[in-house]
Every structure is written in structure tokens, then in C-alpha cells.
Amino acid sequence: MELKTIKTHAVPVRYIEAGKGTPLVYLHGAGGIQLGDPLLAKLAETHHVFAPLLPGYGDSEECANLRDMLDFTLHTADVIDALGLKDPILVGHSMGGMIAAEMAAIAPASISRLALICPAGLWLDDHPIPDLFAMLPYEMPQYLFHDVEAGTKIMTAGVELSDPEWLKGFLVMNARQMGMAGKILFPIPERGLSQRLYRIKAKTVIIWGDGDKLIPPAYAHAFKKAIAGAELVSIAEASHMVPIEKTNQVAAAISKLG
């Protein structure tokens, strides 16, 4: 697994590359993704995996010119072009799922296989999504993990709140990453996707932790209803971080696409 850089129209993009086989592009969620990610590792056993970082994530350059959903969508299409890929399997988790669904709706002829892992992008008044942007770090595990204790351990590894330099670094990272995510997720993670989902022609697998407390499973059914022929794979004992909590089951569901 390697971290590399590719030029695009908007900005140089950092991406993780791993494995061999059918090309697969993985779009990360608002929390970002790192080298060694267990799902990428699992997928890389059978696929040639590319996981581009959104500008501002990790050590990648920011891009003030990406402001709205269309900018994010076309930029990510540019990344796929720049990587020389044609119709890769497109996978997205949470915010990444929102972008992947937009890409498949805007250019249905370019995306024929789509996996959406508890994607953002819809809003149901009866099932309001908790405000991720108003959560303190210690409040997050209860929304993100089925096993809250284990999730807390994952999220607090390396945290040194009493060290001002660590704190400053954390705040900068958070501002870069969540500031970017906020452009399509704040204050409500909905940018009109529901009007466009009907355009998706891809074979689609929707994957959801059935205990998702951030984007509850009601949204899984809304996506399934809106995308013709979509298959829903519901995973027990998992919340929003299902790619970490049930890595093998998520990888198996994605592998239904080839």
C-alpha cells in the first residue's frame, strides 16, 4: 500500500494505491483514510485499489476552488481520468458514498458498478441525522461504533489533549478536513441528490450497518427505493464505521460487483 500524488486540473491529489486486479476506486468518508486501512487492505487482496484523498485531507494540498457538490463530483471524475481508469468499480463510504452516487447519477454511462456504504446525501425529516459538526470528539464513538468502547479506543489512540502543540495540530487537521467536508455536509448533508438518483444505471450494492446511529438504516431503504435494481446488504452489529467494524462482510458485499 502506497501513498502517491497525481496532478489534476484543480490541485495535485494524494491517493493510496494497493493490490492488483480489477480497478476499484474508494472514496473515503468525512473522517478521511490512512495507509493501512483494513478495508483497503482486504479489497487489495483481489482488486487494484485507488483511494484518492479529498483536497485538505491528510497531507494533501487544499483547494479553495472546490466549493459545492458539482465541484466535488467533477473533481473526483477528473481524478479517475488522471489515474487513467475507465469505469472502475466505484465505492464510497458516508460522504464518499454521497460523491460516488452523484458521479453515477451525473455520468451514468461512465459508472457501471457502484457500492455505497452508508452514504450521506439524503435527508428524511422523520429521521434527522445528528449534527456531526456540533459534536465534541468524545461524543462521536457512540454514533459511529456499535461497540462504543472499542470505537473509543480507536478514536483516542495517540490523543494528547494536554499537549498544546498536539491540540494545535489536531485543530488544524480538523479545520482542513472537516472544513472541506462541510462544503457538502454542513449544516444538512443534502444537496439535491434525491432528484438525481433515478439517473443511476450502475449495478448498485448498498451496504449498511443495521445499528447505524449516525445515518440510520431508514436511509438505506430510501437509497434502495430510489436506485433501480439496487441490492441492500444489511450487516448486523455494526454502526456507521461498518468498514472497520465488519471489514470482511463489507469487502464481500463489494465483491458482488466483480
Place this chain on the structure above:
Amino acid sequence: MKFTWFNLMPWQDLPDDFREKHRSVWVDIDSRLFDPVRAHHLYNEYMDLLEYSSTLGFDGIGVNEHHQNGYGIMPSPNIIAAGLARRTKDTALVVLGNSIALYNPPVRVAEEFAMLDCISGGRLVAGFPVGTSMDTNYCYGQIPALTREKYMEAHELIKRAWDDPDPFAFNGRYNKLRHVNIWPRPVQKNMPIHIPGGGSVETYDFCIDNTYSYSYLSFSGYIRAKALLQGYWDRVAERNAPDDSPYRAGFAQTICVADTDEEAERLYSEHVSYFYNRCLHVYGGFADAPGYRTIKTIQTGALSQYAPPIDGYGHLTWKDLIEQGHVIAGSPETVRQRMEELIKGLRVGNIFCLMHVGNMPKDKCMYSTKLFAEKVMPKLRDMFPEYKDDNRFWCSPIGKQAVPGSLPTEQMVAAAVGGKD
């Protein structure tokens, strides 16, 4: 020196167990704590106090904008300022200010400030805050990382709406307007503008470049503000600004005056405690939406102005609040000394005097205000004699002002237009 009597307009009836039972005074504060009939009396009381202070020699009376906030029940400062314009004279109306990124389109601000300036005869001192993250992002839904870009565009639009005598098209990213041509236009050709800031270099430069006054509106007092204002003055020097007039900067300070230091504690400590314990009880998750502050600002190490001290204000005693400078309180002489330290230490020509604190009743507020106006303020007037004629950051009212309520009597009307008497 320019002294502005400033009122945040706090709700006075937050319960004793507010901190325990409620997570925030701001954004998602419980609406069941609000009583509109009580608010009727409170608004009128606060406007009375603003009007009262204008008779005591303060240079200005000040209002500001907050939303969904239990210590500031003033989502529209312009409404309050319009009321004050009619019942005051000579005093500047300091509206600090309108969060210009929140108005759609922002020509609304250009129009309303022009109206206030006309109604008051050129007494407006205007403010253009970016707005706190609580107001701008969490209450009004602006995308944090785009807020500043939208703010800058709004600023450009408002300035041009005031200055350009002809209709113009404005093709902004956030505002598309084919015919901008505001009526009315402001009285003042160079509207004095104050910009509340929280330590970002971008805001320092914005003020220096536009000859705006930089205001630090903190509740944590003048001692903690030293580094931030020093950063500003260093920047003024670094950028070769034409001068370092103290009127390029302003500061808000909680002030309580009594006959003696002991009397100040006896009279005011419960109200100061109400303010710091209940009014500033803001849920940490609302303090600073990621992307709202620039990376450069975070890297300077300046924490959010609304981030409370790590262990909160709750444990601070009256003595702590006084010693650490959060509050300047005591006898006129004590207050004078500390105000002098503040003014010289921060080099600020504009003082926003927070003389009403928390749930302070009007009689105590009037007492403290009058003592400050009569026994403190006159002794602080000539701190910067070399800049006494610097009027770039203050209003320039017209000479002969209209007198509200001066319609002719009905008999005079009848005589003039030939009706029956």
C-alpha cells in the same frame, strides 16, 4: 477617547441550575425559558438604559447582533438602533454590527444602515462582523469554510452600493444583482466602520487596508487581550500604516463602579457571577465550526474567543475575575487606575463599556453608569492628546438635526390649510 455604553441585552431569568440542566445558552437554548411578556418589559428597560446613558456624556451607545442567544436577545440591532435614533440626540449610534454574510442580499445592510444614518442625522458608527460561529454557522447555516469569502463579497457589494452614484450590475459568486441602486443613501460619505475580530491576521490587514477600526470584543478582560492587541499593533507597524492612531482599535470591557471597592463587590458580584456562569455557558460543540477560522489563525495559537478557560468560568470568584481583569470594578479611583492601564496597555481609543452585566437590575446599572460617567470618564478623556482630532473612526453628524415629535398642533394645521377652527 470615545466611550460607548454598550448593552448585550441578556435574558435575566436563566434558572439557578441552568448549567446543570441545560447544555447551552446559545444555539439550542430552551425556548421554554423565554417569556415574551417579560421580554416586552426587558427590551424597554434596556432601551431606556441606553437612552439614559446617552444623557450622561457617553460618546456613543452600542448594540450588537446575536441569534438564538440567552445573553443577547438582539437578533436585529437595527431595530433597536432605529428606536434609539428617535429618542436620543448628539450621541453616536454604534451598531457593532450587522453580520453581513447573513443578509441575502447584503444590500439590505447598505439600505438599513443608510436609513439609520438618515434618521439619526449622520450619527451611525457601523460594524461589519463576520459573526461568531454560533450565529453564522450553527444558527444561520452558513458553510464554515465559505463564510469569509461570502463576507468579503458582501463587504465589496455594500461599499459599492454606498459609494457608486449610478446603478450597477454585481456579478458575485454569492450575489447576482443586475440593478444595484439603493435608496436611501447614507448621510456620511465616509462611514466610520469598526470590525470585531478575534486575532486573525487577515482581519488585522482588512482593517489596515480599509482604514477601519479593529475591535476586540472579549469577555475575558484586558489582561488576556494584551497579546492579541499587540499582534495588531505589530501588524500596523509591519504594514507601514500611515499612523498608529489609538482610534484604529477598540476594546470591550465589563465595568462596575460603586463608592468603594467593597460596595462594588456587594452590589455587583451576583450579577457578574450570573453573567460568567450562566450567560457564558456555551456548549463546546458550538464554539468553533471546523473551517470557520482560517488555518493561519489556528496556527497562531489563538483559541476561539468563545472557548472558555479549560476548566470553565464557574470556579472564578469575584477576586479572580477582578485580579485577572475579566471585570474592572471598584471605587471610581480603582476603576480609573485600571482603565488607564487598559487604555495605555492595549493602546485603544474606543472603549465599549459593558456597564450592564447579566441580571443587573436597572437601578444598580444606572448607579454604576452615572458614577463612571461623572467620576471616571472625565479623567480618562485626554489619554491621547496627539490624536484628539482623529475623527476617521467616528461619525460626523449634520449640524441641524430634526426634532422628533415636532408636528404642528391640530389648530395650527387647521389655520394653515384653511379648515374650521
